[in-house]
Amino acid sequence: MSEPETHTENPQPAPPAAVPFEVQQRNWATFTHLSALTGLATGGFGFLLGPLVMWLVKKNEMPIVDAAGKEAINFQLTLLIGVLISLLLVLILIGIPMLLAIGIYDMVMVIIAAVQTSNGVVYRYPLTIRFIQ
Numbered sequence: 001m002s003e004p005e006t007h008t009e010n011p012q013p014a015p016p017a018a019v020p021f022e023v024q025q026r027n028w029a030t031f032t033h034l035s036a037l038t039g040l041a042t043g044g045f046g047f048l049l050g051p052l053v054m055w056l057v058k059k060n061e062m063p064i065v066d067a068a069g070k071e072a073i074n075f076q077l078t079l080l081i082g083v084l085i086s087l088l089l090v091l092i093l094i095g096i097p098m099l100l101a102i103g104i105y106d107m108v109m110v111i112i113a114a115v116q117t118s119n120g121v122v123y124r125y126p127l128t129i130r131f132i133q
Contacts (some may be wrong), residue, residue: 026118028058029068033123036076037107041050047106049075052121070132072113075125078105 032054039047055069082102089095109125116123 022064025064026120027061028054028062028065030118032058032065032068033072033110036072040107041113048073048080051076064117064122068113068117071124071128072110074108074131075113075128076125077104077131078084078125078129081129104128 032051032055035050035054036047038050039045051069051072055065055073058065059069060066079102083099086095086098087101089098113125
């Protein structure tokens with residue numbers, strides 16, 4: 001009688017797994033927040049158009065992106081009001097440091113929101129008027 005042969009060959013590697021849907025949503029939501037930084041590169045309304053486009057493209061199929069997009073748009077609109085007020089106050093010179101402070105605050109908060117979102121937290125910007133519910 002012969003003993004059964006045992007094969008110790010390596011099994012075939014599993015095909016690459018698709019990225020889980022939740023991870024895709026978090027990535028899209030993170031990029032929705034980060035897209036507000038395009039305003040720095042364009043010098044115009046990219047800070048508002050970036051999140052708006054990302055939100056409009058994915059809001060119906062990804063609930064996390066829907067929430068992140070609304071939050072990012074609300075935050076950028078709130079900052080736009082602050083910028084407009086600061087532009088008026090440039091005439092009495094206080095608007096210049098206000099514009100600088102708003103720009104720095106925008107960059108810092110967008111980065112914090114992106115990091116929190118990539119970690120799975122639904123981030124809400126502080127001091128934000130909720131235009132879109």
